[in-house]
Amino acid sequence: MTDPTGREFESNPTVCPFCGVGCQIEYAERGGATGVEGAVNARGEICPKGAAAFDVVDHEDRLTEPLVRHGGRFVTAPWAEALDRVVDGIGGVVDRHGPDAVQFFASSNCTNEENYVLQKLARVLGTNNVDNCARLCHSSTVAAMSERFGAGAMTNTLDDLRETDCLFVNGANPAEQHPVAFRSYLLPAIRDGATLVHVDPRANDTTEAADVHLPLRPGTDIEVANAIAAVLVEEGLVDEAFLAERTTGFDRLRDRLAAVDVAANAEAAGVDPEAIREAARAYGEADRAAIVTGMGTSQHRCGTDNVHALLNLALLTGNVGRPGTGVNPLRGQNNVQGASDVGGLPSVLPGYEPVTDAAARERVADEWGVEPPSEPGLTEVEATHRFGDEVRAAVVFGENPAVTEPNATAVASAFEDLDFCVVIDLFETATATHADVVLPGSAWAEKAGTVTNTDRRVMRMRPNADLPGNARRDLDILTDLSRRLTDRPEAFDYDGPEAVFDELTRVASIYEGMSYEGIGDGSQRWPFSASDGTGTDVLHAETFATGERTAPLAVVDPVPPADELDAGELTLTTGRVLQHFNSGALSRRSDRLMAMRGEDTLQINPTDAVERGIDDGDRVTVSNERGSVEATAAVTPAVREGVAFCTFHYADPLANALTGDALDPEAKIPEFKHSGVAVEPTADDDPAGAD
Structure with a gap:
């Protein structure tokens, strides 16, 4: 098919570029998208965002030529000149200040293969300064769940949430933000009798289905969770057998919860104490209760502690390791999970092995021929605070930190303090306006590769369109830059995304045994068993991902928000x-x-x-x-x-x-x-x- 601009389009099942649910879509006539029966959207349903996904692919504002800055303004340039400018700019900063003076922004909008190559480039160059926007949405969830459970992903699957008897939705609005997941998995459970408890400062579409709504004041999640935990203990709603066999630290937590005044916590949070008790009973009396959490929980100065408080509820009631239970963060973009899985984080290598682990670095070096640095790098927020000082250059791939970072006006200004910045994107974004070179990349519908959705399913992307003008595929741009910037060009000599994925499966143990052929038109879920060719649906059934039989309960005290309100605010x-x-x-x-x-x-x-x-x-x-x-x-x-x-x-x-x-x-x-x-x-x- 040819669109009005003359570009060629064809219909191939691929993954929607928006939220982390992972619906399958393909090109339809007149530039729209249609749903395809897939691993997640079994009936081929899509939401309004998915239906409009192709609008950006052939948009008239697409970048189609490299841009380089001359005399304070952008002019188009041949690819060779643009890439030379990048090599001179980044290479010059490395020569003068060392590799830790460069920050790499990975992209949760892009494929596993692309993010893997970008983080590999950073580490072969000699820095762990690589991060992605998971830092801005669920890094606190990952931190808490990794510490206690050993894995920072959904403990369960979307499918088995249909089996729950109680949905405890904390700081999320899936009816609007993950509509296919809500309608296909959560709403059927509610219609089958599951109780919905919704913890959110405002009533929204999710609240309409709720039996209990706790409209807490922002920043009081811990007060609410601790009050619920206190009621669970006080009314004998804890699972004594699970506590004895699978947890440690119950005596200490029980002593602290005995001092919790439920009414006082309710007053601090601005909610009805009887509603807190009703929520606790719904959760504690359910045979299977599942927590679903979102950025309303995580995006706080005490976000990690907020999640720790929720983990206590799951452990106190034995709601871990069984279908219909667990703690289940909903990811905000289609590859937030995957960008982190493949090493797009400053403190871990692909597969979440710490950069500080000498054995892990040695295994990576066996594959790459270069050992990654041993010191954790900067997060993207830390890096923007140091632009012009320790950080002198940035490689921004498919992200827009000049508007997505907090205190965005200050961050946009900080980009001007860099010695050099290159942006790879589809449009001249707010971040691109601060760049020295802008390279026109590929939209989601113009590439092949894989992404990993919110419940750990790895799925294949397939191209539906050719590239506009002289734009290039992101993977080709990244591998070309990597060969030019490092002294190991052979380490980036890939015959397409499948070859990159094959290497990823050798480096990241959670993906070991996966393959493009095995994924096919469906999915493979991590952690994957190469021996029997199946993924693990429910985590932590017999042991936690830490390797331990038990997980600790944690005493979590409230933390005040950073912003103190002035009178009238x-x-x-x-x-x-x-x-x-x-x-x-x-x-x-x-x-x-x-x-x-x-x-x-x-x-x-x-x-x-x-x-x-x-x-x-x-x-x-x-x-x-x-x-x-x-x-x-x-x-x-x-x-x-x-x-x-x-x-x-x-x-x-x-x-x-x-x-x-x-x-x-x-x-x-x-x-x-x-x-x-x-x-x-x-x-x-x-x-x-x-x-």
């Missing part, structure tokens, strides 16, 4: 809605999604609106010391008093201009979900009657 919290996605770089270029967008709204409680003289539909200014954003007020009781909500993809500038950059000490995740802001009617720049 509200707590700003952010999130997605159904028809938009993250920074909006892709969503804004979709005619279908833009038609659904509505206005740039700020949800505000009626009481707060009255106090500020704000009516529904008024333009309001939301501001703090970091910046200011304008939006249209949506006055609604759906958001609790004292809290305001907006998306992080509508306003201009985006809401991340307001978010703070205080970091969780363990996961180094920023506190996106609690920012003190003033909200007031926007001044009329041209009042009636003015001269």
Whole structure:
């Protein structure tokens, strides 16, 4: 098929580029996408984002030629000249300041093979400074679950969530953010009698299906979880046999929970203490109870502790290691899981082996011919704080940190302090405007490779379109740069993505035994058994991934948010809605999604609106010391008093201009979900009657 621009398209089953559910889609006539029966969307269902996925592929704003900066502005250049500029720029920084002066931004929007090559380039060059946007969404979840359970991924599968008797959804809105997963897996369980407990500061589409809603104040997840844990112990709803056989530290935790005042914790969180008890009973009395968690839990200065508090609930009740149970983070982008699996993180090698592990480094060196560095690198947030100082260059692959990082205005300014920056992307993004070289890469529909979805399924991407203009496939760009930048060009001599995947399966034990042929039109799930050709659906059944029979219970004390509210300020919290996605770089270029967008709204409680003289539909200014954003007020009781909500993809500038950059000490995740802001009617720049 040929589209109106003359580009060739063909229909091949591939994976939707948006959320981490992993729905299969393919090209349909007139530029749309249609669902294909796949491993996750068995009935071929897709959501509005998936239906609009091809809008960006042939968008008129696509980059089709390399851009290099001359005299302060971009001009097009041949590929040879652009690549030479990159080699001179990055190589010059390495020569002058060492490899740790370069930061590599991997991409959870791109394939496992591409991310594997990028992190390999960084490490062969001599640095562990490689990170991806999982840092900004679920790094605290990974930190807590890895420490206690030995693996930071979903403990269960989407399929077996249908078997649960209680869904405890904490800080997530899957009805809007993961709609196919909600409709195909969670909602059927609810219709079969499962109780839904929803912990979220505002009522949303997920809340409509809930039996219990706990509209907590942002930043009080630990108070709520500890109160629920106290009720579980107090009312004898714990699993004594599981505690004895599979946990340690119960006596210490029980003593601490005995001192928890449920009513006081409820008051601190702004919820009804009886609702906390109702939630605890629903969870504790269920034969099988599953926790589903999202960025409302993780994106806090105490995000790791928030997850530790949830892990306590699962361990206290024995809801680990069985179908329909566990702790299940929902990933926000189609390859957040995979980008981390393959080593796109500064402290671990592919397969989550620590860079500090000499034996792990030796195994990698046997494959690469070069031993990776032994010191953990910088996270992407830490790196942007050091631009112009320890960090002098950046390689940004398929990410847009100038708007997705917290305190985004300061981060955008920091890009100007770099000696050199190269961006590989589809569009001239806000980050690309700060680059010295911009290389036009390939969209999701123009490439082959694999991605790993939210429940650990590795699935194949297949091309549906040829490339526009002189754009190149991302894998070809990365391997070409790697051969030019390192003294081991032969280490990056691959005959396509399948050869990269084969190497990955030899380096990352969790993928060992997988193959393109084995994945086929379906999937293979890690950890994978090469001996019998099957993946593990439910983790931690007999032993935890730590190798131990037991996991520790943890005493978790509340941690106050970093932003202390001034008098009259509200707590700003952010999130997605159904028809938009993250920074909006892709969503804004979709005619279908833009038609659904509505206005740039700020949800505000009626009481707060009255106090500020704000009516529904008024333009309001939301501001703090970091910046200011304008939006249209949506006055609604759906958001609790004292809290305001907006998306992080509508306003201009985006809401991340307001978010703070205080970091969780363990996961180094920023506190996106609690920012003190003033909200007031926007001044009329041209009042009636003015001269």
